[in-house]
Amino acid sequence: MRYLRWIWAYPLVTATALVLLAVGVLAASGMPDVARWVATIWVAGIIVWTLVGMVRDVLRGHVGLDVLAVTAMVATLAVGEYLAGLVIVLMLAGGAALEDIAGRRARRDLRALLDRSPRTAHVVTGGESGAVESVKDVPIDEVAVGDILLVRPAEIVPVDAVLLSADAEFDESSLTGESLPVQRTEGDEVFSGAINGSRAVRVRATRRSADSQYQQIVALVHAAESSRAPVVRLADRFAVPFTAVSLVLAGTAWAISGDPVRFAEVLVLATPCPLLIA
Structure with a gap:
């Protein structure tokens, strides 16, 4: 065919x-x-x-x-x-x-x-001074540096961030070509575009969406195509x-x-x- x-x-x-x-x-x-x-x-x-x-x-x-x-x-x-x-x-x-x-x-x-680019992020709010913690979905462009984000299993990390959870595994094949999951521990940098493993983790955003790794790759591909x-x-x-x-x-x-x-x-x-x- x-x-x-x-x-x-x-x-x-x-x-x-x-x-x-x-x-x-x-x-x-x-x-x-x-x-x-x-x-x-x-x-x-x-x-x-x-x-x-x-x-x-x-x-x-x-x-x-x-x-x-x-x-x-x-x-x-x-x-x-x-x-x-x-x-x-x-x-x-x-x-x-x-x-x-x-x-x-x-x-x-x-x-x-472009299809696998994350469009929303789960922002964790509250949890300080006795406030009730909640998770709010916001457009990825509204994520600010310092926001605490929840990344659920098999979800794509929306922006560049540092890992707050004790440890986690990420599939970074779309970024680096590495076929095996990469182990990360608390404090390690996690790039946007990486796919979370089997456990939900929390990360702190270090860059806005437009400045993150995955969006930079998309921008480079756009520039190369044109x-x-x-x-x-x-x-x-x-x-x-x-x-x-x-x-x-x-x-x-x-x-x-x-x-x-x-x-x-x-x-x-x-x-x-x-x-x-x-």
């Missing part, structure tokens, strides 16, 4: 793979002309589709490496290397699919991180020079050899480079 979902989620990869398979079968069956026309029509359609997206990106002020891919596909068709054109389409579609999968996984992990990795920024910065150098090298190879196939070969070799960087 998972593979079926993947096929439906990325139809361009699936369709291109099927076209490549069909072209191979047609060529092996003694129908090379039909195979060439099937591949040419498919690659030409992808070229037009890519050109539309490329023009849209240029109008938005973004120049990417699609120029190189389009030129490589056009060159392969011009010299009759239609299988190479199909391979380029498959590489581009596969690269886009891998990028989308990585983005989906990152968003899913972020949602999981920013671009240095290697991606580097790829964007060198997109135009890389394309220009590749075209010059391809033209030089053609001029020296006198064979236009050399032009296509250089571009086919250059096209996967941006994919590998991505």
